[in-house]
Amino acid sequence: MNHLPVLPVVVPLLAGAVLALLHTAPVNVRRVVALLAALAQLALAIALLRGAADGTQTVYLLGNWPAYAGIVLVVDRLAALMVLLTATLALIGLLYALAGQDRRTPHFHALFAFQVAGLSGAFLTGDLFNLFVFFEVLLISSYGLLLHGGGANRLRRSLHYVTFNLLGSALFLVAVAVLYGVLGTLNMADLAHKIAQAPPADAVLIQSAGLLLLGVFALKAALLPLYLWLPNTYAAASAPVAMLFAVMTKVGIYAVLRVYTLLFGADAGVGANLAWPWLLPVGLATIALAALGALAANSLRRLVGYLIVGSAGTLFVAIASATEASIGAALYYLLHSTLATAALFLLADMVRRGRQHAGDSLRRVDALAHRNALGLAFVLAAVAVAALPPMAGFLAKALVLDAIGAQGHGAWIWTVILCSSLCVVVALARAGSHLFWRGEESPDAASSAGLRPPLPERAALGLLLLSSVALTVFADPVTQFTRATAAQLLAPQALIARVLGAQPRADTDAPP
Amino acid sequence: MELLLASAIGVLIAAGVYLALRARSFDLILGLTLISYAVNLCIFAMGRLAPGKPPVIRDGVALTLTNHADPLPQALVLTAIVISFAMTALLLVIALRARSAGASDHVDGREPGDKA
Numbered sequence: 001m002n003h004l005p006v007l008p009v010v011v012p013l014l015a016g017a018v019l020a021l022l023h024t025a026p027v028n029v030r031r032v033v034a035l036l037a038a039l040a041q042l043a044l045a046i047a048l049l050r051g052a053a054d055g056t057q058t059v060y061l062l063g064n065w066p067a068y069a070g071i072v073l074v075v076d077r078l079a080a081l082m083v084l085l086t087a088t089l090a091l092i093g094l095l096y097a098l099a100g101q102d103r104r105t106p107h108f109h110a111l112f113a114f115q116v117a118g119l120s121g122a123f124l125t126g127d128l129f130n131l132f133v134f135f136e137v138l139l140i141s142s143y144g145l146l147l148h149g150g151g152a153n154r155l156r157r158s159l160h161y162v163t164f165n166l167l168g169s170a171l172f173l174v175a176v177a178v179l180y181g182v183l184g185t186l187n188m189a190d191l192a193h194k195i196a197q198a199p200p201a202d203a204v205l206i207q208s209a210g211l212l213l214l215g216v217f218a219l220k221a222a223l224l225p226l227y228l229w230l231p232n233t234y235a236a237a238s239a240p241v242a243m244l245f246a247v248m249t250k251v252g253i254y255a256v257l258r259v260y261t262l263l264f265g266a267d268a269g270v271g272a273n274l275a276w277p278w279l280l281p282v283g284l285a286t287i288a289l290a291a292l293g294a295l296a297a298n299s300l301r302r303l304v305g306y307l308i309v310g311s312a313g314t315l316f317v318a319i320a321s322a323t324e325a326s327i328g329a330a331l332y333y334l335l336h337s338t339l340a341t342a343a344l345f346l347l348a349d350m351v352r353r354g355r356q357h358a359g360d361s362l363r364r365v366d367a368l369a370h371r372n373a374l375g376l377a378f379v380l381a382a383v384a385v386a387a388l389p390p391m392a393g394f395l396a397k398a399l400v401l402d403a404i405g406a407q408g409h410g411a412w413i414w415t416v417i418l419c420s421s422l423c424v425v426v427a428l429a430r431a432g433s434h435l436f437w438r439g440e441e442s443p444d445a446a447s448s449a450g451l452r453p454p455l456p457e458r459a460a461l462g463l464l465l466l467s468s469v470a471l472t473v474f475a476d477p478v479t480q481f482t483r484a485t486a487a488q489l490l491a492p493q494a495l496i497a498r499v500l501g502a503q504p505r506a507d508t509d510a511p512p
Numbered sequence: 513m514e515l516l517l518a519s520a521i522g523v524l525i526a527a528g529v530y531l532a533l534r535a536r537s538f539d540l541i542l543g544l545t546l547i548s549y550a551v552n553l554c555i556f557a558m559g560r561l562a563p564g565k566p567p568v569i570r571d572g573v574a575l576t577l578t579n580h581a582d583p584l585p586q587a588l589v590l591t592a593i594v595i596s597f598a599m600t601a602l603l604l605v606i607a608l609r610a611r612s613a614g615a616s617d618h619v620d621g622r623e624p625g626d627k628a
Contacts (some may be wrong), residue, residue, distance in 0.1 A: 152613035183556030
């Protein structure tokens with residue numbers, strides 16, 4: 001059996017364990033191990049994507065148990081794409097942290113690796129309870145990473161964040177327990193098979209479990225009214241951590257896509273199309289409120305936090321249409337918005353350190369070192385995230401609007417998305433003019449070379465902006481891929497048949 | 513027995529939610545602990561309540577759920593217990609640190625009504 005599907009979980013887990021043991025070693029040793037692991041992860045993710053690109057769905061039986069008894073990992077286009085996105089952002093975040101932010105706690109690299117393992121595992125698993133376990137893995141490391149750097153504000157935000165997620169986990173477990181109690185399985189493909197055949201008497205229990213799960217995923221993805229934790233938490237996190245967190249909200253979106261196309265898709269009998277009627281109005285309200293939040297934000301990082309909330313809303317609105325075109329456009333938008341918001345987080349951190357006293361506050365005016373370079377990068381990232389031409393954001397939003405088209409609620413969706421885009425443009429323009437125009441170039445900028453962001457940080461930001469540009473240049477192949485991904489998602493029968501038909505390997509190479 | 517267990521879960525959840533909403537860090541942790549107890553009981557109950565059926569395979573007894581308890585919910589509960597235990601420990605540490613950093617054990621770090 002080909003062991004590639006499990007490696008994106010195993011490699012960072014092992015690396016994390018080694019890094020945890022090395023916490024007394026010199027920081028350079030840890031950096032080398034962490035970088036090697038991140039590079040290996042990227043290579044693995046590319047290999048996974050190449051294997052899945054032609055539509056192959058690989059089923060990996062962990063421990064060679066048959067699918068009904070063990071846990072399966074599933075690699076399809078969506079899983080491979082998300083693993084690749086995670087690996088890319090993890091590598092860039094690590095690069096950014098190499099400039100010195102990783103010195104603040106001895107366990108930074110270990111936690112970072114564990115979080116990558118949790119993220120990759122969540123994207124790859126084909127078992128509902130295992131999804132919960134990987135959620136916990138990534139959450140536990142995110143708690144540690146959020147505290148990274150210390151300070152009373154981070155502690156307080158962590159308390160809120162941990163509490164929110166513990167309640168989410170409790171709900172997740174209740175939903176999983178109900179599904180198991182009714183259907184007697186936790187394998188997602190098997191669940192899909194059994195939900196489709198469930199008698200109407202079980203409909204209420206299955207539907208309520210499904211909607212409980214929707215609540216949990218909405219909490220992870222920061223959907224109204226469960227988004228209140230996000231802007232403050234992300235504003236409190238250190239920059240490389242915040243940019244990895246930008247993928248973490250996408251886990252919720254991934255889980256919605258996976259669960260509500262596979263388990264509660266169009267053919268799911270009593271659970272058919274369970275989530276879509278809820279996601280549309282809630283997504284629209286989230287977009288509107290996030291735009292207002294962005295206008296009212298008093299610091300750049302909080303503004304970016306609201307942009308993440310808004311992007312989650314847009315994604316849910318697009319997903320709620322549940323057509324091949326709309327989900328394909330949503331996936332393209334997901335790639336673009338993750339990269340663009342990650343870039344803005346790094347930029348906010350550089351601005352914060354380049355200003356003497358005001359930090360990244362939008363209320364106070366302060367001189368800024370390296371105003372021109374940072375300003376240029378801000379313009380690029382802002383144009384990308386505000387969906388203005390010519391960057392990928394514009395294409396993505398145009399695709400989303402086009403895919404939603406003039407169906408029943410089309411007019412509402414167009415109005416809300418376009419008005420909120422205008423608000424975001426205004427908010428970003430105001431933030432930019434406040435940060436880069438009203439303050440002066442810091443007089444001691446030339447003399448204090450130490451204020452200049454170090455090379456790894458500039459490289460990380462450059463890479464993010466570059467990949468955002470690349471997403472624009474290669475828009476055609478990427479959108480074709482995301483569309484094919486959507487087609488695969490909307491036809492889950494192939495996956496169900498593959499998982500249920502997966503045979504354990506005969507024990508040929510066992511010791512005699 | 514079903515009624516007893518179901519109302520126990522309900523009471524635990526209610527008490528947990530009440531404590532969590534008191535917004536004091538220690539009460540919050542107690543509340544979350546109660547909620548996780550309730551959730552564990554709930555998972556456990558999903559394997560059906562049946563006395564005298566160990567989840568152990570014995571010779572001469574057919575391998576069906578009429579003769580054995582379902583072992584899977586017990587394994588799930590074990591995982592959930594370990595995770596919630598670790599989370600409670602972590603939350604305790606964070607709450608203690610936050611308490612010593614600020615002047616209040618309110619979850620916002622300041623008494624309601626106080627400015628800044």
